[in-house]
Amino acid sequence: MNSPHLAIILLSPPDNGYPLILENKVAGVPVFKRLILTLQRAGIKEFLVLSQQLDEREIKVHRKDIEKDSRFKSLLHWHDRTEFFEENNKERANSLTPSQPFLLVNGNLVTHQKVVKRFMESEDNNNPAGIFCLALDKPGGLYLLPPTKFSTLSHRNGAEEDEDKVERIALPADTNFYIEVRDNASALEAEKKLLRYNKHHYHQFMDIWVNSLFSRHISAALVKTPLTPNVLSLFGLFIGFLSGWCFAQGDYLSGLAGGILLVLTAIWDCCDGDVARLKLIESDFGEKLDTICDNLVNVFAFTGMMLGVSQTHGWVQALTPFTMLAVGGGMIFAFIYFPEGGKGNFFRHSEMYDVIQTLASRNFIYVILLFSIGGHLNWFLWLAGVGSLTFALALFLARRQTIKTAVSDS
Structure with missing residues (x-):
């Protein structure tokens, strides 16, 4: 199966509010921007961000900040998750419906591009209709979904109802990590893990x-x-x-x-x-x-x-x-x-x-x-x-x- 070129990012506010992931820096880069740039380095060329509780003005500000960053070379779509799937926006949603498997990522994820790339290129995820997840002891994090799951994103993450059917991709433990930033403590832990992971270079x-x-x-x-x-x-x-x-x-x-x-x-x-x-x-x-x-x-x-x-x-x-x-x-x-x-x-x-x-x-x-x-x-x-x-x-x-x-x- 060819590596996906589309990543859909579900962006929800942490308990501490959006500044934790949109403004707070982990190793010198804001959490959400780091995720975008990390996925791009792993081979993703197009992004669809579906956010909650961000008004149009805030979306425009943060989108512009990413697009004007000289490191960003991809295509970025950013919409309110609820409005995106409304009936009057059906044509827009259909135009972005993927024809190939796509990545589904939570917007508070911190990982490394080598982890994402190994996950996408794993020989175990060669079933175009399968649902795959980066293997850890918990659900979520990073999914590879078939195009048929796109429409379910209006009300769930596309894999919740099939969590028992998810095939987990096992990567070597010493080179596999991701952490979801939910508070200041997890942000500090994410930075420490990135620094430790850098040793593999x-x-x-x-x-x-x-x-x-x-x-x-x-x-x-x-x-x-x-x-x-x-x-x-x-x-x-x-x-x-x-x-x-x-x-x-x-x-x-x-x-x-x-x-x-x-x-x-x-x-x-x-x-x-x-x-x-x-x-x-x-x-x-x-x-x-x-x-x-x-x-x-x-x-x-x-x-x-x-x-x-x-x-x-x-x-x-x-x-x-x-x-x-x-x-x-x-x-x-x-x-x-x-x-x-x-x-x-x-x-x-x-x-x-x-x-x-x-x-x-x-x-x-x-x-x-x-x-x-x-x-x-x-x-x-x-x-x-x-x-x-x-x-x-x-x-x-x-x-x-x-x-x-x-x-x-x-």
């Missing part, structure tokens, strides 16, 4: 088990501010500059401070991405800026280490490994990001791709911290110089083999 070992433990709490505060992810990326660059300056001093305490600040850049580097995803404002420019800042932080750190080592061990002991590192690092950067862009995309179909994702990561920052604690940053500089040349050679050979394979296959 990470693939690097230290990001998953260390950096995200700290960045999650920092990001929770940052999403409540007007700071943009790009500003956060630039601030992380400033922290990286301070780290390099500390390394350049050449004494033990400054080296230790540089190592700690460098670890802070790794934690902070999670925050700009967290904020972008939580506020639903990721962009290609932001991703490129983040990549540039990450690489400049590395330049600051290694240049600072070279200057610091030169003060304690002389210029030969500093410049020799630094030159090796600069040559190897430049080759690695060229092999990884060119000609296809993206980290290692050229090697995506080879075994080298997983190696790139492991080695070309922030994990090495914690190795630097260990060497700075031990007071042997000069050892790390040599290790990095030899290691970068070795890795660059491995990438060169893998690249040549990939090209040979592609030519022979063609």
